[in-house]
Amino acid sequence: MLNFELSRRLRLPIYTLACGFLIACSDSSDRNDNPVEPPxxxxxxxxxxxxxxxxxxxxxxxxxxQDWASAGYGVGYAFAGENYCTLMREYVRASGxxxxxxxEEGSLNDDFVYKLYNDDVTVDRMYDSLSQDQQDAMAxxxxxxxxxxxxxxxxxxxxxxxxxxxxxxxxxxxxxxxxRLAHKAILRGSSGPLADFSTAVTAPEALASLAPVAPEERAxxxxxxxxxxxxxxxxxxxxxxxxxxxxxxxxDGSQTDSGLLFGNPHFPWQGSLRFFMFHLTVADEYDxxxxxxxxxxxxxxxxxxxxxxxxxxxxGDRFTFYELTLNPDNPLEYEYDGEMREITSETVSAIxxxxxxxxxxxxxxxxxxxxxxxxxxxxxxxxPNAAGTLLTYRDANQENLRGxxxxxxxxxxxxxxxxxxxxxxxxxxxxxxIAADRNGDAFYGDISAVPNVSIAQYGSCIRxxxxxxxxxxxxxxxxxxxxxxxWGNDADTAEGIFxxxxxxxxxxxxxxxxxxxxxxxxxxRMLLTGFSPLxxxxxxxxxxxxxHTFTLAEARLAGGDNHGADPLFNIDNLRAISYQADxxxxxxxxxxxxxxxxxxxxxxxxxxxPAQAAEACGILRDWDGSHKLESVGxxxxxxFWQIARGIENLWSVPFEVTxxxxxxxxxxxxxxxxxxxxxxxxxxxxxxxxxxxxxxxPWGEVQFVDKNGERIGIHGGSSRMMFSVITSDxxxxxxxxxxxxxxxxxxxxxxxxxxxxxxYAILTYSQSTxxxxxxxxxxxxxxxxxxxxxxxxxxxxxxxQEIARESIAE
Numbered sequence: 001m002l003n004f005e006l007s008r009r010l011r012l013p014i015y016t017l018a019c020g021f022l023i024a025c026s027d028s029s030d031r032n033d034n035p036v037e038p039p040x041x042x043x044x045x046x047x048x049x050x051x052x053x054x055x056x057x058x059x060x061x062x063x064x065x066q067d068w069a070s071a072g073y074g075v076g077y078a079f080a081g082e083n084y085c086t087l088m089r090e091y092v093r094a095s096g097x098x099x100x101x102x103x104e105e106g107s108l109n110d111d112f113v114y115k116l117y118n119d120d121v122t123v124d125r126m127y128d129s130l131s132q133d134q135q136d137a138m139a140x141x142x143x144x145x146x147x148x149x150x151x152x153x154x155x156x157x158x159x160x161x162x163x164x165x166x167x168x169x170x171x172x173x174x175x176x177x178x179x180r181l182a183h184k185a186i187l188r189g190s191s192g193p194l195a196d197f198s199t200a201v202t203a204p205e206a207l208a209s210l211a212p213v214a215p216e217e218r219a220x221x222x223x224x225x226x227x228x229x230x231x232x233x234x235x236x237x238x239x240x241x242x243x244x245x246x247x248x249x250x251x252d253g254s255q256t257d258s259g260l261l262f263g264n265p266h267f268p269w270q271g272s273l274r275f276f277m278f279h280l281t282v283a284d285e286y287d288x289x290x291x292x293x294x295x296x297x298x299x300x301x302x303x304x305x306x307x308x309x310x311x312x313x314x315x316g317d318r319f320t321f322y323e324l325t326l327n328p329d330n331p332l333e334y335e336y337d338g339e340m341r342e343i344t345s346e347t348v349s350a351i352x353x354x355x356x357x358x359x360x361x362x363x364x365x366x367x368x369x370x371x372x373x374x375x376x377x378x379x380x381x382x383x384p385n386a387a388g389t390l391l392t393y394r395d396a397n398q399e400n401l402r403g404x405x406x407x408x409x410x411x412x413x414x415x416x417x418x419x420x421x422x423x424x425x426x427x428x429x430x431x432x433x434i435a436a437d438r439n440g441d442a443f444y445g446d447i448s449a450v451p452n453v454s455i456a457q458y459g460s461c462i463r464x465x466x467x468x469x470x471x472x473x474x475x476x477x478x479x480x481x482x483x484x485x486x487w488g489n490d491a492d493t494a495e496g497i498f499x500x501x502x503x504x505x506x507x508x509x510x511x512x513x514x515x516x517x518x519x520x521x522x523x524x525r526m527l528l529t530g531f532s533p534l535x536x537x538x539x540x541x542x543x544x545x546x547x548h549t550f551t552l553a554e555a556r557l558a559g560g561d562n563h564g565a566d567p568l569f570n571i572d573n574l575r576a577i578s579y580q581a582d583x584x585x586x587x588x589x590x591x592x593x594x595x596x597x598x599x600x601x602x603x604x605x606x607x608x609x610p611a612q613a614a615e616a617c618g619i620l621r622d623w624d625g626s627h628k629l630e631s632v633g634x635x636x637x638x639x640f641w642q643i644a645r646g647i648e649n650l651w652s653v654p655f656e657v658t659x660x661x662x663x664x665x666x667x668x669x670x671x672x673x674x675x676x677x678x679x680x681x682x683x684x685x686x687x688x689x690x691x692x693x694x695x696x697x698p699w700g701e702v703q704f705v706d707k708n709g710e711r712i713g714i715h716g717g718s719s720r721m722m723f724s725v726i727t728s729d730x731x732x733x734x735x736x737x738x739x740x741x742x743x744x745x746x747x748x749x750x751x752x753x754x755x756x757x758x759x760y761a762i763l764t765y766s767q768s769t770x771x772x773x774x775x776x777x778x779x780x781x782x783x784x785x786x787x788x789x790x791x792x793x794x795x796x797x798x799x800x801q802e803i804a805r806e807s808i809a810e
Contacts, residue, residue: 049073049140050809056792056801058782059767059775062279062289071282072137072297076144077808079276079294082768082775084148085157085164087181087295090272092169094118094180100351101169108352109199112360113191115348118180122399127179131405137297138178146172147808158770162270181272181295182401189430190318190395193235197371198393201363203332203345204383210328213388218465221386225377227473233376234475242267242741243516244312244431245549245723247574250509251440253557255570258751259436262574263301263310266725267293268741269705269765275301275745277763279793288411289759289793291745300407301745303757303793306414306438308749311431312514315536316450318397318430320487322367322480323467324390331383334365334390335481341366367394367480387466392480394487396449396497402427416441416507423447424500426493432514438751444512444522445505446535449497452488453478453534461485476534504528504535511557511569515549515723517542521660524550541655541664548584548723550661552577571750571758578724578746579786585645585721586625586637592667593640594621596677607682609689616685616695627717627724629700629784634717635736636695639684641721647676691732700784703728703736705765707777712784714764716743748788756794762787 051065051074059082063074080087089105092098096115098106127135149157149172157165164170184192191198213221244265251257267273272294279289280298290302301310327333333340347361363370370392374381384390402425409422416437423433428448435443453461453476461478462471470477478485490499504519505528506512512522518536519528529538552561556577559567563576597617603610616636623633644650650673651664667677688695693702700713703726716726719742726742747761766779782789792798 045069045136045139047136047139047143048810049143050807051077052807053078053805054798054802055804056798057803058277058763058779058789059773060277060279060789060792062281062792062798064281066283067136068133068282069136069140071280071286072140072142073144073147073810074140074808075278075280075297076141077147078144078278080145080148082770082773083274083276083294084145084152084770085167085170086162086272086274086769087145088164088167088170088173089162090181090184090295091173091177093272094184095177096348096350097169099353100355101167103353106353107195108350108358109195110192111350112199112348112362113195114180114184115350116346116362117187117191117398118183119348120176123176123179123183126183126399126401127175129399130401133408134297134404135175138182139175141178141295141297142173142175143810144808147810158772160769160771162769163771178295178297179401182404183399185272185293185296186397186400186403186429187395190393190397191369194319194369194371194393196375197234197373198362198369199360200372200374201370202372202383203343203361203363207330207332210326210331210384210388212328213386215464218387221379222465222469225379225469230376230470230473230475233373242273242313243545243719243725244310245513245515245545245725246310246312246432246434247511247513247549247553247569248434248436248442248444248508249511249569249574250436250442252509253442253511253569254440254750255566255568256750256752257440258438259440259442260569260571260574260748260750261303261308261310261434261436262578262746262748263308263434264578264725264746265301265311265744266719266727266742267744269739269744270769274765274769275763276767277745277761279798286408286412289791290747291761291763296404298404298408299411300403301747302411303747303749303759304411304413305755305757305793306751307416307419307435308437308747308757308759309410309419309433309435310747311428311433313516314430314432314446314448315516315518316430316446316448317476317534318449318451319368319393319395320451320453320534321371321391321393321470321475321477322365322485323387323464323477324365324370324392324480326384326388326390336366337481337483343370365390365392365480367392368398369393389466391477394451394496396451397429400427400429400449400494402494403429415439416443419443424492426497426500426503432519434512434514436749438757440509442508442510442512443505444508444514444519445503446519447500447503447505449494450503450532450535451476452490452496452498452502453532454488455532457485457488458533498532498535502531504531511553513549513553515543515546517546521546521550524554524661539657542660543719544584544721545719545723545725547661548582551584552723554661571748571760574750575748575760575788578748579715581627581631581715581717581722581724583625583627583634583637583717583722585641586623588665589667590620590623590625590637593677593681596667596674597621597681600678603678603682606678608686612689612695613682613685616681619695627699627703627722627726628715629698629713631699632696634699635688635693635697635702636684638718638721639687639730640681641718643680643683644677645720647673647680649673650677687730691730693730693735697735701735703739705739705780706737707766707780708771710777712777712780714739714784715786743783747791756797757791759791759793760788761791762789
């Protein structure tokens, strides 16, 4: 996290500003004018590693170790055995070498950012901030990865789309690589996606006086700037389609006295953000089964004997922009509390795809890097921009590795009270937390790193045209010249972010849920209000997926669904809900859409394929309203909804803040809306005909993944329509075969009178990215069939499912 004096926290070198021209000097002073010593390898402990790995069905490793170094060693070895090349690619990216080694897969702008924020000095500082246990685990993880690499050899590594056999960039790694990867993941919602803007800055070559821009001129200039163009260019967290669903169900929502937990992240099916299932036991102090993103040494989602938790991507901001007023006589200075401060700089170098060394100079206010948003609008380009100002940003997750110790403490908790205490360090970077325990307590909270901008500051520190516009578009922009607009500090919390007691949370014996909308609606009967807008919005229309999430829950509480007459949840109906793959939007409008079809005499006005459009109407009328493998019609509705969801005044019953789950609803009968609906359906049919996709093809033949030449049908659909999410692009002549992300590591957990949790899970894309592995497609086939892995947490169940065992040491 950046603090008000960026220099003290980041120790970035100062570069002096020459009188006539800006020159990036090569002195070695840091921002406190203290010498920066060359990176020196810290004296790491002399580690010995010893771990036992028991693999169970579907390639789940159970790593048993007596210390954290050995635990990391076992996890690193097990993960590398299935995903070494995916992991090594991310090490390359996190070290700022992607353009050099990965060519078109790389990004020189990203490389510059990670050369800056993942340099050796910064990495060692972050490593030193970890507990000794986590330092040991990360060092051990690197050793385990190296063991696999040395056993296998570069010439025998995986082939395929994510393979790296014989690549020049495969190598042994160390603890710094593990830390770099972790930090890169932490910055996924802030400095990472801002890379193109922090590396687009060009400072003026000469100092010149600036002509002030009058407020009325600014307003006129920026009148045409719109949210859609800003979102498209920035592609920041608000634009992510990755997300998650989760339920935490307490005793009052359960058919037993115990809680239930359902978690379903919607994360990528390729690359470093894939989950990996494993079970980690460290002596008598830690015993957790679950999953983590590739490269992380312990589960970040999972369960122990008495408690389970999951995460969903949160709506909270991870950074804020600040607008800087420049010195009219010197554009290399900015105003702060009536005085002028220097803009500083640091130059980094990277290797481009041709092998040439290239340099880039970053510029900094005390908040953080200067950005150029010229890609958003030409008005925001240049030094200064059209408003005569500069934009800079402050990142709440800079150097935040607190979550890694925090996740371990969460896994050690024996009940929800202990679990909540483990959340207090606020290390979790960009996700909500949902948890339930054996005692029947349930919890939802957006306990994550959010800039500490109070409601009062939000009202007083957003000033003028540009700040108001960007903030209105969802990118909070504050006045940079006023110290009262600095982020606040909460007691016993890292600087600049909200503390645990200032963040929204729901403690309940009924249920809480989240599907990536704001904390506001985590239970329809217990709305959360009164929090900073930087955490989320209150009283606003919810996404279709959020509404579906709560519609399913409310129906199950009442016993009003097709999962049994008895109300409330049990482990079986909770799992069945996940697989039913209903389309919520179709539930709202399928009958009304059929009426529109019946009243359309000639589709030639709306489609280049009128006969097929009429056929589509009949298919949609008979469609079961779901995206199961055998369902026919879902692809027509999906293509229709891609267009129709943008129709203004689509619903005749508008959003009502007191009924957020059930409104808006009922397709409008307004003739202009009906005409647009017809046009949307006609265009959807034309798209499918153009792509060569049969209108009457079942969903499992239209949406699939190809594994070693075998097509495996995948149920689920767009997050814009439903609870069960698969995001895939339409490929001409094939179907929705380019699955990007969606349902990934899905877990359902409860407890009974046994000491062992009653736990089920599935990893939709399977454990391995290596086509030669036995676990490249096995879990995917199970998912396609609607199956679950009965998770063998206790030793007897583990031994019953055992498929291999190995003791490793060095």
